[in-house]
Each structure stands twice: as C-alpha cells, then as structure tokens.
Amino acid sequence: xxxxxxxxxxxxxxxxxxxxxxxxxxxxxxxxxxxxxxxxxxxxxxxxxxxxxxxxxxxxxxxxxxxxxxxxxxxxxxxxxxxxxxxxxxxxxxxxxxxxxxxxxxxxxxxxxxxxxxxxxxxxxxxxxxxxxxxxxxxxxxxxxxxxxxxxxxxxxxxxxxxxxxxxxxxxxxxxxxxxxxxxxxxxxxxxxxxxxxxxxxxxxxxxxxxxxxxxxxxxxxxxxxxxxxxxxxxxxxxxxxxxxxxxxxxxxxxxxxxxxxxxxxxxxxxxxxxxxxxxxxxxxxxxxxxxxxxxxxxxxxxxxxxxxxxxxxxxxxxxxxxxxxxxx
Numbered sequence: 001x002x003x004x005x006x007x008x009x010x011x012x013x014x015x016x017x018x019x020x021x022x023x024x025x026x027x028x029x030x031x032x033x034x035x036x037x038x039x040x041x042x043x044x045x046x047x048x049x050x051x052x053x054x055x056x057x058x059x060x061x062x063x064x065x066x067x068x069x070x071x072x073x074x075x076x077x078x079x080x081x082x083x084x085x086x087x088x089x090x091x092x093x094x095x096x097x098x099x100x101x102x103x104x105x106x107x108x109x110x111x112x113x114x115x116x117x118x119x120x121x122x123x124x125x126x127x128x129x130x131x132x133x134x135x136x137x138x139x140x141x142x143x144x145x146x147x148x149x150x151x152x153x154x155x156x157x158x159x160x161x162x163x164x165x166x167x168x169x170x171x172x173x174x175x176x177x178x179x180x181x182x183x184x185x186x187x188x189x190x191x192x193x194x195x196x197x198x199x200x201x202x203x204x205x206x207x208x209x210x211x212x213x214x215x216x217x218x219x220x221x222x223x224x225x226x227x228x229x230x231x232x233x234x235x236x237x238x239x240x241x242x243x244x245x246x247x248x249x250x251x252x253x254x255x256x257x258x259x260x261x262x263x264x265x266x267x268x269x270x271x272x273x274x275x276x277x278x279x280x281x282x283x284x285x286x287x288x289x290x291x292x293x294x295x296x297x298x299x300x301x302x303x304x305x306x307x308x309x310x311x312x313x314x315x316x317x318x319x320x321x322x323x324x325x326x327x328x329x
Contacts, residue, residue, distance in 0.1 A: 012101055012264070013045035013140045018068035020096040021055065027072040027082030029060020034086060035075065039133075041066070044086060046140045049098060050165050056090030059083060100140055103202040104263065106131070106256055107174055107182075110208030111148030112223055120210040125160040127210065130253035132166060138260045141167040146208070147174045148227070178203045179232040185255055186220040187245055189236030195269060197237065198262040205234065206252055241273045247285025247308075249276050274309055282308045283316055290324055 021028060030044055034053070038044050047053040063078030074082045084094055108128065116124060128146070135144055146157070149170045157170075182203035185193075207220040224236060239248050239258065249255065254276045261272040277285070286308055295301050301321065302312060310317050 011042035011045070012138055013042045013049060013098070013136070014073070015068055016098040016100050017045045017048055017055075017096065018071045018073065020098040021084060021094065022069070022071050024094055024096070025055070025057075025071075025082065025084035027064075027074055027080070027084070028055070029062055029074040029082040029085040031060070031062075031085070032076060040137065041073065041075075042138065043136050045098075046136045048086060048096075049100065049140050049142075050167055052165055053086050053088060054090050055084055055094040055096055056087050057083065057092040057094050058085050058087070058090060060085035100142055103143070103181075104139075104259070105143055105145060105178060105203045106135065106259075107145045107147055107178065107203060107205045108208045108252060109148045109174065109205060109223060109227060110146060110153055111226055112219065113148070113153055113208060115216075115219075116210055117213045120213050121156070123212050124208060124210040124252075125156065127252040128157065128208075129160060129164070130251075131256050132164075132168065134253050134257045134260060138264045142169070145169040145171055145174075145178075147171045148208070174205065174227065174229075176232070179229070179234055182229075182232075182234050183237045184220070184224055184229055184234055185239065186224065186236040187238055187248070187250065188218070188221065189238040191235045191237045192243070193237050193239045193269065195262055198259055198269075204256075204259060205229070206255055208252070211250075239269070239273070241270055241285065244288070246288045247277060247281045248273055249278065249281055254278075274307070277308070279316070282310055283320065286310060286317070287320060287324075290320070 018028060030041060034044050035041065038047055044053065048055060060074055060082045061078070062074040062080060063076045064072045064080050065075045066073040072080065072082065074080055113121065113124065132141060132144060146168060154170055181201055182205060183197060183201050184205040207223045209216055209219050221236065224230065238245065239255065241248050257276050258272045261267040261275065262269060286304065289304055295304065305312055305317065
C-alpha cells in the first residue's frame, strides 16, 4: 500500500510544500534525477523553499510513492498523473508559500570560535555543513541558527559553503523568546536527556566547539555562563548511552542527527546513538563494556557486539578481544 505521510514522520518540508499546493495542484511529480542529485524527497522540497527549484504547472506521469492526506506524491514510472512537477525552470510557475514548522530550533553558539586551532576551525566548519544536511532530511535551513557569529566567522562560513545555497540564520546572541522552552546539550550537564525532552523542547542549544586537537573539557559550561543561559533557567543536559557518556558521539552533526531521529523517526535514545556512532565510538564503548562486565562466553561477547553493531571478524574488534584475553564469538 502507498505510505501515508503525517506530521509525526520525518519529511516536514515535503509535508509543508504539499499542504501549500493542495487546491492548486492535483498532485506533485518529482523525477528521479532530482532525487539522486539532492538526496531524497524532503531534500528536493527544501530546494524549492530555498528558491533553487520551482513548482511548475506541467504534467508528470509516474507511480504514487506517498500520500499527504489526499494529495499524491508521484515519482518513477507508472500510470498515475499529476498536473504539477518540480524542475529548475518553468514557463508556468506555481506560487506557493509553504509554512515550515518554527521549531524544533537548533542553535549552535560559536562565541568561542577564535580559540580553535586552524585544524579545529576547519573541523567545525565541516560539522556545520553536515548539520545543515542532517536537518534538511527532516526540516529545512530555517530551523538552524548560528549565534555568537561575527562578520569574520560568517565570511568563513560562506567561503566553506561555496555554491551551497543556505538560509541559515546568523545572530549576535540568542533571542530571548527562544529560551522559553530550551535546553543546552553539555556532555557534563546535570540532567540526563529523555525522549520526552526531545519531543517537547522547542530550542536545542549546542556549543560550536571542536576539540579534535586540544582537550576542551568544561568549555561548554564556560560558554553556558558566557551567554548567561543560567539567568533563564536553561538546563544543561547530557546525552548518555544506557546511562553512560562513553561512546556517545560528540560531533555537532551527530548530536543533531540523534535528536532528529528520536523526534521524527521514532528511534529510542540508545538506538539513535548507536546508529550515529563512528567506528571509534563503538570501539571505545566496547572496551568499557568488556572491562566492566568481563564476559566469559562467546555468546555474551557476540550479544555485546550485536548491540553495538560490530562484527566479530573485524580486525580491530579481534585485537581488542585478544588484548584483554576474552573469547572470540
């Protein structure tokens, strides 16, 4: 059966665009070339919101791949017809004002960006670009704000983005009205993240901090104090995997991806973390679990590897098992 999209699912830009077109179009056709180029249905809808693509009043014939209420989304080859399609240019453009959800908002504060080494600053920029791509899978650029950004930082950001068109917001400080329902993500926060927090919080604040070359423990708390979030009772919240920090990804884009997967794709916290772990994250956590639990049977080891999404024939896993003298599964 054709999947029914709802506001509880991930493609918020596509949902909003489809809702705006209802009454003006009988359906919307999106060709595979655009899907391959931009990465998916929601990403194509984001490009319409950014002004790079257009909704054209032109016939498209394909298969119904999804329904937004009674509004069909077509793609590929099939016998169904839509009177609107998405393309780069068209002679008869359909004007649509898609109202995207205002939140969740992701605020990345870069007030301390000048402390970074050249390599760390480069890493930070890459993480910001990857964060935009992650958000576009679910929402769009308007849900991202980079605060604490001065003209020099904005110039560096634009140089890194190159031809990538974005509508990310830049602010000197975080608007006070954003703090009415907000949390700050901090690995050493006093409160542990829950699924309820993820699903109800309007604003997630993340420190624009990269510590790939210099250990910056406690710098998120320093940033918290610098931008005076305590005055607005914004809690500092840590993300944990089964109650432990070890193995939780630290990159900004990974943190944002974890939050989005919980909020829009139905993942639990632990599963979202494991999906977003790097190989290094998994091995660090595996090392901790092996030393803590000291499994004595291959089946116990296999269960642990399966939980972390690792395979027993991986050379690094085998080396770790040999080093601490545990049985291979």
